[in-house]
Amino acid sequence: ETGVTQSPTHLIKTRGQQVTLRCSSQSGHNTVSWYQQALGQGPQFIFQYYREEENGRGNFPPRFSGLQFPNYSSELNVNALELDDSALYLCASSGGVRAFFGQGTRLTVV
């Protein structure tokens, strides 16, 4: 157990819809990162939040957006879902020497 909790664990959405994924970071960790892992690929960095501000972004379009709350939990929002957005979405929290991953949210877009 890493102390990082993601919800929901599984989700099915229709192309064009919007989705919000949630992450509770490990106690004491003020940094949350989001990753997308397509089948058979390594995780790809989407963006990172540090003390409620975006602290870096990977090569993802603006329809991927996020938020971090004062308690350091975080949301990932994806608008106008596409079939290629089907993936495992991973949240990682860090506050020192390592990053810990949550169990992930499996998103299927049909």
Add this chain to the structure above:
Amino acid sequence: QKEVEQNSGPLSVPEGAIASLNCTYSDRGSQSFFWYRQYSGKSPELIMSIYSNGDKEDGRFTAQLNKASQYVSLLIRDSQPSDSATYLCAVNMGRSGAGSYQLTFGKGTKLSVIP
């Protein structure tokens, strides 16, 4: 484009043998390197981190780093069937500072340990 390359495998080794996993990275300025293990359908689990040239041992695992060659490896001694998983090499591309772990991952190497 900062990249991390791994052989996708699959790599098959007999139980009790040494499994050797390799990784190269493109950003010469990278400072911290990680190996994650990922079982099918699960999230990545950190098994080793390494920051300076040389070897770092933890139980049956040894990580090796050569910054001049931009090369990281993971050795698993006395491989067990429970080690069968995908091993992901990750390099921190984030700015320095506590918590700024912005990881670039390789595609992973699938390891099968045959009983």
